Amino acid sequence: MLSTAAYGIVLAAALAPFVIYIWFLLVYLGLDLINTILRTCNRYLSRNAE
Amino acid sequence: MFCKKCGTQVPDNATACPKCGTSSAGAGAQSGSANLKGIGGIVERVVDGVLAKIRVLLSQPLYTRLTDFLTMIGHVALVGAIAWTLIMGIVFAAHDNSFNQFLRALAAALGLVVAQFIAAKFIRTSAALISTTPTQISTLAFPDCVGLLSLIGAVGALVAGIVMAIQMETLTPLWGALILSFLLTCLGWLSLQPSLANINVAAGSSTAEEAIAVLGYFAKMSLKLVPVMFGGGVVVGTLALVLASRALMNQYPDWYTPKCCPRLRTASCWPPHWRHL
Numbered sequence: 001m002l003s004t005a006a007y008g009i010v011l012a013a014a015l016a017p018f019v020i021y022i023w024f025l026l027v028y029l030g031l032d033l034i035n036t037i038l039r040t041c042n043r044y045l046s047r048n049a050e
Numbered sequence: 051m052f053c054k055k056c057g058t059q060v061p062d063n064a065t066a067c068p069k070c071g072t073s074s075a076g077a078g079a080q081s082g083s084a085n086l087k088g089i090g091g092i093v094e095r096v097v098d099g100v101l102a103k104i105r106v107l108l109s110q111p112l113y114t115r116l117t118d119f120l121t122m123i124g125h126v127a128l129v130g131a132i133a134w135t136l137i138m139g140i141v142f143a144a145h146d147n148s149f150n151q152f153l154r155a156l157a158a159a160l161g162l163v164v165a166q167f168i169a170a171k172f173i174r175t176s177a178a179l180i181s182t183t184p185t186q187i188s189t190l191a192f193p194d195c196v197g198l199l200s201l202i203g204a205v206g207a208l209v210a211g212i213v214m215a216i217q218m219e220t221l222t223p224l225w226g227a228l229i230l231s232f233l234l235t236c237l238g239w240l241s242l243q244p245s246l247a248n249i250n251v252a253a254g255s256s257t258a259e260e261a262i263a264v265l266g267y268f269a270k271m272s273l274k275l276v277p278v279m280f281g282g283g284v285v286v287g288t289l290a291l292v293l294a295s296r297a298l299m300n301q302y303p304d305w306y307t308p309k310c311c312p313r314l315r316t317a318s319c320w321p322p323h324w325r326h327l
Contacts, residue, residue: 007158010165011287012283013284014165016279021175035259038258
């Protein structure tokens, strides 16, 4: 059991770069989406203001 | 107050310069911050001075060297873990006279080989992604505060670990505290050197852009901490693997008289002999 836990630590640490990379991409995708929505809203509001 | 653009004297309650029309919100804020500096600026200046000294100590090249070393040692430890898994597979297969034990160890070792390949690829890709994704924040206030809190947290975790180890008369809490303290130190280090994560300070972003940049800052910190987590995690895991295998071997009282094939006797007897060496 102890050996399985230790093996799990090694495997988790070795896969951490992949998991964090995917997480980073998802966060940036979300941020880019928010940015796009904000820009679109801003453009719509400024066009209506005119 | 004075207009920040043309220098004309502007009434304190005016929202814009009567001469050039520039908004005076910034000028008001500037005079406010000047007043604040006069009253409570001593603490700010002292802490800024301390952070400047820490910045010299925790420099950018040193962080790069540390992460390179951790990546290298992580790969070495991972190779060690693969070799150890295979050796243990042979040893236990010989002892129990079971080929399944060896197959299981072989599958585990293959899993680690694949994980090492993935780690090597993604550590390099992460570094490339950071260098091609610049982030612009308007002030260093946020990274400075995160850096300060992280370093205080690192010292606090270390002190708490030492106190708990003394109180409990065991070293177990100290290991956890050391790992947490090291992680927090690296986070503080990165926060005090934001250009390591390609985060630059430049004014002119809107509030929404600033909010996005700050969230991006957190994501980049975690990506930049990847070599630390990889190196530290693999080394700790490999040590735990070796210790766990040793503990498992000590449960067998008949290591010196294996029931297996005499040809495998050497492999089967190797770990206890190694211990005596």
